[in-house]
Amino acid sequence: MTVATQLEILDLRHFSARQLRPLLEAEARIWEKQLRWNYKASTELLLQYLDSRILPGFVALDRGRICGFTFCVYEGHKAVIGDAFALADDPGQTLSIAHTLLHQLLQLLRYSPDIQRVESQLLLYNAGTIGEVFLAAGFSLYPRLFMEYDLLRSQLAVVERETVSGGLKREIPGESGVQVRPKAEPPPHIQLTAWTAEHYQAAAELIHESYIGHIDARINDQYCSLHGSLRFLHNIVRFPGCGVFDASSSWVLYDRRNGALVGMVLCSRVADDVAHITQLCISPRYRGHGLGRRLLDHCTGHLARTGFAAITLTVTEANQQAVALYRDRGFSIRHRFEAMVLDKA
């Protein structure tokens, strides 16, 4: 098929990992620059899948030269579009190739009767740049934020302020003009403890409970069931897609009175000096008592002390409470992207 100038779109399964490697390595460099994310482990995993020729997707060729690819993975009746990347001489052309590839993949999924739902979050694309392809195919779009806490800059701020004020004042996240509500002290029966694999089942139950009726459960349907929440946890802890899980920077809260797990913060390493918070949640019955703030502060404090330069996370823009919490604790918006969801039912 010929699109625009000399563009050819072919089935991804015709291509070997070796042929696609240069493009994936170029993409990894952009992840590093744009999101401070070392994408090498994900690249190697993806190359293995590509060599097994099982991934549904497409490759774009410009006069015989590979210039873009897209793929999805099937999870039962759901397809997750894992990537769409293109590289051309100018940004307009690059975007146009990505649009063409996505259009092709969406057509494939539209006419796949077994696929009832499609989800995608393509982090490299700014909000408003690829949304129209998805909107045209009937998707709903949810703006999301990629937030960053620059620990080096905040430590520099401490030094500067200590110099100015004669060493009396410490930098406290939330002091920077953000309106802060009165701080509730966490109840004394709540205990913080390090994450261990023993928490697995209770953690999945907590995730499921935390996202009932939540906007994120519309974006990621794994949150909608216990089975899905276990799978979500499994992906975070065992696969490098969200960085390499860092048990030593992950904590849970439990209620000493009944032993119930009531909160957790999970963290991955996405570069040598960059951590990524993959999950923060508090059981609905325990919210509004400062527990989310306490967990986050414990985690960021630990990461700062152990030499990390930055912490990143993603959050749905409409999740105002979480966004307020992150802003209050020193995070700022680095990038705005979109989650795309199609529910055929």
Ligand SMILES: CC(C)(COP(=O)(O)OP(=O)(O)OC[C@H]1O[C@@H](n2cnc3c(N)ncnc32)[C@H](O)[C@@H]1OP(=O)(O)O)[C@@H](O)C(=O)NCCC(=O)NCCS
């Ligand atoms: C976001 C979440 C972790 C907050 O936990 P929490 O224990 O209720 O939060 P806290 O009581 O520690 O409040 C922390 C901050 O959140 C913000 N916040 C809390 N309740 C708020 C409200 N009703 N309105 C506005 N901001 C609010 C404030 O900044 C607050 O800080 P303050 O108490 O110093 O003013 C919790 O609501 C949750 O689990 N939500 C579902 C899962 C989720 O959305 N996770 C984040 C995904 S990225």
